[in-house]
Amino acid sequence: MLAKRCNKLRERIVERIFSVSGAITTIAIVLIVVFLFREGFGLFGSSTIENGYSLFVNAKNDISSLSPTDTKRIFDGEITDWRDVGGKAGEIKVFRFDEIFNLYSEDAFGDNYALLPDKLAEVIDNNPTIIAFLPDKYAPKPSSVVKRLTDRRITAADFVLGTQWLPTATPSPLYGMLPLILGTLLVSLFAVILALPLGLGVAVYLSELSDNRIRRIMKPAVELLAGIPSVVYGFFGLAVLVPLVQRTFALPVGETAFSAGIVLAIMALPTIISVAEDALRSISPAMREASLALGATKWQTIYRVVIPCAKSGLLAAIVLGIGRAVGETMAVLMVSGNAAVMPHSLFESVRTIPATIAAELGEAPSDGTHYQALFMLGCILFIFTSIVSIAAEIITKKHHTSKEL
Amino acid sequence: MKREIINLKPKTQKTMKSKTTSKRIFSRMSIAFAIAMLMFVGTMSAQRIKGSDTCLPLSQKLAEQWAKTHKKSNISVTGGGSGVGISALLTGTTDIAQASRKIKFSEKEKLSNKGKQAKEVIIAYDALSVIVHPSNKVSKLTREQLEGIFTGKITNWKEVGGQDLKIVAYSRETSSGTYEFFKESVLLNKNYKTGILSMPSTGAVIQSVVQTKGAIAYVGLAYLNQKVKSLSVSYDKGKSYIVPSVQNAKNKTYPIVRPLYYYYIAKQEQAVKPFIDYVLSAEGQKTVSKLGFISIK
Numbered sequence: 130m131l132a133k134r135c136n137k138l139r140e141r142i143v144e145r146i147f148s149v150s151g152a153i154t155t156i157a158i159v160l161i162v163v164f165l166f167r168e169g170f171g172l173f174g175s176s177t178i179e180n181g182y183s184l185f186v187n188a189k190n191d192i193s194s195l196s197p198t199d200t201k202r203i204f205d206g207e208i209t210d211w212r213d214v215g216g217k218a219g220e221i222k223v224f225r226f227d228e229i230f231n232l233y234s235e236d237a238f239g240d241n242y243a244l245l246p247d248k249l250a251e252v253i254d255n256n257p258t259i260i261a262f263l264p265d266k267y268a269p270k271p272s273s274v275v276k277r278l279t280d281r282r283i284t285a286a287d288f289v290l291g292t293q294w295l296p297t298a299t300p301s302p303l304y305g306m307l308p309l310i311l312g313t314l315l316v317s318l319f320a321v322i323l324a325l326p327l328g329l330g331v332a333v334y335l336s337e338l339s340d341n342r343i344r345r346i347m348k349p350a351v352e353l354l355a356g357i358p359s360v361v362y363g364f365f366g367l368a369v370l371v372p373l374v375q376r377t378f379a380l381p382v383g384e385t386a387f388s389a390g391i392v393l394a395i396m397a398l399p400t401i402i403s404v405a406e407d408a409l410r411s412i413s414p415a416m417r418e419a420s421l422a423l424g425a426t427k428w429q430t431i432y433r434v435v436i437p438c439a440k441s442g443l444l445a446a447i448v449l450g451i452g453r454a455v456g457e458t459m460a461v462l463m464v465s466g467n468a469a470v471m472p473h474s475l476f477e478s479v480r481t482i483p484a485t486i487a488a489e490l491g492e493a494p495s496d497g498t499h500y501q502a503l504f505m506l507g508c509i510l511f512i513f514t515s516i517v518s519i520a521a522e523i524i525t526k527k528h529h530t531s532k533e534l
Numbered sequence: 535m536k537r538e539i540i541n542l543k544p545k546t547q548k549t550m551k552s553k554t555t556s557k558r559i560f561s562r563m564s565i566a567f568a569i570a571m572l573m574f575v576g577t578m579s580a581q582r583i584k585g586s587d588t589c590l591p592l593s594q595k596l597a598e599q600w601a602k603t604h605k606k607s608n609i610s611v612t613g614g615g616s617g618v619g620i621s622a623l624l625t626g627t628t629d630i631a632q633a634s635r636k637i638k639f640s641e642k643e644k645l646s647n648k649g650k651q652a653k654e655v656i657i658a659y660d661a662l663s664v665i666v667h668p669s670n671k672v673s674k675l676t677r678e679q680l681e682g683i684f685t686g687k688i689t690n691w692k693e694v695g696g697q698d699l700k701i702v703a704y705s706r707e708t709s710s711g712t713y714e715f716f717k718e719s720v721l722l723n724k725n726y727k728t729g730i731l732s733m734p735s736t737g738a739v740i741q742s743v744v745q746t747k748g749a750i751a752y753v754g755l756a757y758l759n760q761k762v763k764s765l766s767v768s769y770d771k772g773k774s775y776i777v778p779s780v781q782n783a784k785n786k787t788y789p790i791v792r793p794l795y796y797y798y799i800a801k802q803e804q805a806v807k808p809f810i811d812y813v814l815s816a817e818g819q820k821t822v823s824k825l826g827f828i829s830i831k
Contacts, residue, residue: 181640205685205724225723227639264640297708298725367738372745381700381748384731462734467707470729478731488707488734 162511169505172288175498176280177301182226183268184278184300185261187253192216194279197287197301203260204300211258219258225299226263242267250275262300283498288505294469294480296489296499304502308471310509312386312479315472316465317454319390320397324450327394328401329443335402336409337431348406355399363463366392371464380476384466387475392464393454401450408442409435441525448521452514458483482506581809583611585619585632586711588660588754589794593632595821596813609809616711617641623797624648629806631797634660634711651800657813659828661755662716662790663778665740665762667747672696674766674775677789680720683750686727691748704739704751705730712736715792716752752790755783756826783828794827 177197178184184200186192192214195203202208204223212218229249238245250269253259269275283304291305331351335344366388374391375383412435420430436443466478467488486503493499583593590613597609611632619631620641637652645652664680666672672695675683682688684703691699705726706713717723733739736753743749744761755778758764766775769789782788796813798806812818819829 201725266643293728295725295728299723367741371742375745382702382731382746384742463738466731467733468729468731478729480732488732 165504165507165511168501169508172283172304172498172501172505173285174282175501177283177287178280179300179302180497181266182262182264182300183280185249185253185263185268186276186278187257187259188272188274188276189257190216190276192278193276194281196281197303198293200301201295201298201303204262204298222256222259224252224256224259224261226261226267246270288502292471294485296493296502302499304498306482306502306506306509308469309480309482309485309506311472312465312469313455313481313483313510313513315475316386316389316393316461316479316481317451319386319475320393320454321451323390323394324397324401324454325447328398328446328450329405331398331402332405332409332443332446333431333436335406337427337435348403351399351402354395355403359396359457359459360463362392362396363460366460366464378476382466382478384464384478385476386465386472386479389461389465389479389481390475392460393457396457396460397450397453400453401446404446404449405439405443408439408446411442412438444521444525448518451517455514455517456483456510458487462487482510581607581609581630581806582628583609583630583632583796584614584622584628586616586634586794587613588634588711589632589657592658592794592822592825592827595825596818597809599817599821600809600812604808620652620797623652623799624650629798629802630810632657633795633797634792635714636793636795637797652797653800653803655796655798655810655814656793656830657796657810658794658819658822658830659783659791660794661778661780661783661788661828662712662719662752662792663755663758663764664750664752664767664790665743665758665764666750667743668761668763669747670696670763672765673763674768676768676772677720678771680767681722681724684716684721684726684730685724686729699748701750702746702748703727703730704742704749705732706736706739706752707732707734712752712754716790719790719792720752754826755780755828780823780826780828791828 178200184195190211192211195214199208199214203214203221206223208214209221210218211221229245229252232252233248238248245267246269249261249263249267250272253261253269254274263269268277271277288304288306290307291303292307293303293305294308295303335347339347367384370388370391371383373383374380374385374388378387416434416438417430420434421427425433461481462484465481465484467480467484468478469480469485470477472479486506489499490503493503583597590611593611597611600609601607616631616633616635619628619633620637622628623631624641624644631652637654642652664675670691672691675694679688679694683694683701684705688694689701691697691701703726705716717726731742733742733751736757739751739753740757740759740762743751758778764778766777767789768775776782776788778788778790783791796810798810814830819831822829
């Protein structure tokens with residue numbers, strides 16, 4: 130009697146533990162997603178100029194606002210005349226805050242830099258064609274000699290349609306993610322195209338055609354591939370594949386989307402193979418035997434019976450493979466060259482979203498726009514993988530309903 | 535976990551030491567490891583050095599040698615970047631911030647707002663050298679030419695006296711202090727061209743230059759080897775070209791040289807002084823030269 134009650138109690142406790150762990154996982158996932166999007170959406174509406182800084186010109190200047198691209202080109206010395214951005218003719222003089230310390234000695238600024246704004250105003254007054262990039266804290270007050278350029282706000286269009294990714298450009302960083310998203314799509318699409326037929330082929334071979342001995346060696350070998358750290362794949366790619374690609378196609382650079390795609394395909398293979406193979410093997414032998422008994426050949430059995438039955442498992446393999454290719458970071462960071470340009474062909478360097486996040490998050494200050502832009506990239510990646518898995522879900526559902534009819 | 539560390543002080547000392555040894559082994563492992571270390575170190579009273587990855591091998595070696603003669607004191611060294619080190623100084627999670635650039639005006643401001651004052655010591659110098667593929671005929675470039683190449687205005691080696699070959703410029707990732715310094719010194723704060731190839735580590739940069747004919751890149755002097763060719767650089771519009779070498783960096787003729795700094799809070803000078811004195815001593819500076827950096831004397 131007592132033992133029975135004890136058992137019941139134990140069962141109830143175990144049940145509770147299971148439901149609690151389920152709840153915790155769900156909450157964690159939801160929290161992560163909320164956090165990701167909250168950080169990411171902070172980007173829109175931020176000023177295009179670095180946080181805490183503003184641009185100043187002489188009050189005689191007609192210009193009252195500059196686009197981020199124009200600002201960047203002025204500070205890079207590509208635009209040298211105010212006429213080119215719609216002002217009066219005159220050679221632009223670029224002035225960065227630190228230069229003030231070369232003009233005056235530290236003593237000239239007084240206690241706590243009280244005189245610094247006045248000195249800056251003086252510099253701006255003396256140079257009618259100046260553009261100065263100054264921290265707000267020490268900026269001179271707008272007056273008859275100094276004019277502050279109005280900021281613009283980063284819009285979703287700047288982010289999604291921009292073609293330049295220059296997150297550390299001062300004074301105005303450019304966050305155009307189009308080259309990154311296209312780079313990611315190009316590399317993962319190519320990897321998936323390579324890996325899917327190969328992976329599914331190997332899975333069919335292992336589960337249906339190979340004899341037991343080969344299978345016993347090959348399956349663990351394939352699974353071993355999945356255990357190799359991605360940085361090792363990356364180094365293999367950089368040291369072996371990159372020079373090979375470069376020589377074979379006579380390219381100036383070997384770090385291309387092509388090399389990255391091949392490395393990713395190799396990395397996605399073990400996942401695809403082992404999941405697909407498990408799915409195929411889980412089909413009961415009775416199905417195969419029935420098919421063979423009806424006079425179907427081995428190939429007909431595989432093609433018309435085994436594969437359709439294992440469809441949802443195979444789709445899971447495909448989705449996991451794509452996920453692996455899209456989200457892979459370290460290997461791509463090493464072999465793709467990471468050049469943030471709009472990709473025109475497979476034989477060019479590309480920069481992918483995960484590689485960008487990995488390479489840049491470490492140094493991005495946590496309250497800045499760069500940090501938010503990287504989170505926004507994370508959101509895009511999340512949306513992208515969600516679309517893939519939802520699509521897979523829909524396809525499997527469709528398949529099931531058609532079977533019922 | 536944290537509470538345990540505080541309660542079992544003698545034990546933690548022991549674990550701390552074993553951590554230091556393991557750190558030596560995994561000297562360049564992932565940031566995750568560094569963060570784990572940090573959490574550990576955060577609760578300790580030992581000396582902590584944090585910051586620039588360029589200074590990391592140097593500080594580690596120095597701390598290791600220091601530990602040999604000072605059995606009682608523990609020094610932990612972590613990387614993360616110059617900016618990370620200085621902001622740790624601000625929050626009090628490090629005693630010394632190692633930096634491969636000078637403290638920024640804004641950082642100095644933040645410190646003084648908290649009533650802290652940073653003291654600066656130059657512990658060594660580091661020279662950057664420009665490298666190309668060994669088969670490249672070009673052996674010298676002016677600063678203006680380098681600026682043209684890295685900002686994308688010069689795209690073919692024949693424009694700077696080489697063969698008809700496309701220039702492939704490699705850079706480091708934006709988080710690197712080396713990236714910032716090269717941009718400041720050679721490009722005069724202009725931006726790198728869009729589409730420059732950026733590599734995650736100095737090792738990867740060298741690997742790529744070795745196997746790419748038209749390649750050009752920049753690395754710390756300590757990383758130079760036989761497989762790549764280093765270029766002489768002129769900062770006076772071609773009047774004199776200087777070979778990158780420890781000697782030329784020391785006598786200040788080679789232009790792309792940066793100091794490496796230690797920053798500490800002025801009030802805590804007593805605590806960090808012995809170690810800094812050791813770093814600046816003849817013995818410490820010998821280690822500096824041995825690791826390929828340039829000693830201060």
